[in-house]
Amino acid sequence: NNNYLFEFTHYKYRNSYIKSLFDGLKIIKDEVSDNKKIRTVEIKAYSVELMSDLLKLKEKMMSYYHLKLLLLHGKKLLKSLTKDNIGVTHFNIDDFIIVNTEKTRKDSKFMFLNQDKFIELVNGNLEIDTVFNKKSMFLAPELLEIKSLPTTIPNKTSMFSLGLMMCYCLDSFDKKEFNTNDLKRLDNKEGKFSLMIKKHLESIVNSKLYW
Numbered sequence: 186n187n188n189y190l191f192e193f194t195h196y197k198y199r200n201s202y203i204k205s206l207f208d209g210l211k212i213i214k215d216e217v218s219d220n221k222k223i224r225t226v227e228i229k230a231y232s233v234e235l236m237s238d239l240l241k242l243k244e245k246m247m248s249y250y251h252l253k254l255l256l257l258h259g260k261k262l263l264k265s266l267t268k269d270n271i272g273v274t275h276f277n278i279d280d281f282i283i284v285n286t287e288k289t290r291k292d293s294k295f296m297f298l299n300q301d302k303f304i305e306l307v308n309g310n311l312e313i314d315t316v317f318n319k320k321s322m323f324l325a326p327e328l329l330e331i332k333s334l335p336t337t338i339p340n341k342t343s344m345f346s347l348g349l350m351m352c353y354c355l356d357s358f359d360k361k362e363f364n365t366n367d368l369k370r371l372d373n374k375e376g377k378f379s380l381m382i383k384k385h386l387e388s389i390v391n392s393k394l395y396w
Contacts, residue, residue, distance in 0.1 A: 187232070188227055190227050191225070191228070196223075198270075205265035206262075208261070211229045213227040213228060215227075228284070230284045230286055231287050235282055236283055237278050240357075246354075247355060254293055254294075255295050255351060258295040259276075260344075267306070270305060272306050272311045272343060273346075274325075274338075275302075275328065275346040276343070277322075278353075279299075280297050282296050282298060306340060307337065310340055311338050314335035323347075323349045323353070325343075325349075
């Protein structure tokens with residue numbers, strides 16, 4: 186019947202996040218269990234797929250239209266998390282699913298579901314006290330510079346990660362081309378990493394998405 190169920194624990198502290206996830210979708214049911222430990226949201230949609238599957242379908246080059254949707258939904262996600270006093274250090278392709286409301290995928294919703302990445306904000310900053318994978322491709326320079334824990338970094342680092350992931354979706358990085366050591370030196374506009382990003386953005390340089 187093309188109905189999909191989503192279950193949330195700790196929902197009392199994530200109201201803005203949950204509301205943002207389902208904004209614009211057809212909600213069939215939204216209820217809390219009798220013991221009040223789980224909130225269940227049921228929606229109707231044409232299909233649900235992993236973002237990684239869409240990239241495979243598009244041969245690792247997401248369309249301009251879907252990139253715009255990813256940016257729009259990503260920004261709304263980050264805004265909703267801030268309202269809940271939550272942040273995310275970085276994103277990965279596997280963190281997202283896509284809800285398609287019809288066959289052509291024109292009206293799709295990108296949903297971030299990896300709540301294991303949620304970090305409580307302290308004075309508007311991300312307070313990191315656990316080890317994370319520094320080999321992730323979509324890390325902000327601030328994360329790569331961390332020498333010890335606990336520490337705090339600006340919440341805006343997640344927006345950098347989202348932008349870097351979008352560059353990858355536009356034209357996937359060659360692993361030989363991508364080096365996190367170059368990422369640490371972003372102030373060098375003629376450095377390898379900066380030049381690689383410029384190359385990836387050439388196809389959208391005069392578009393609204395670029396600016």
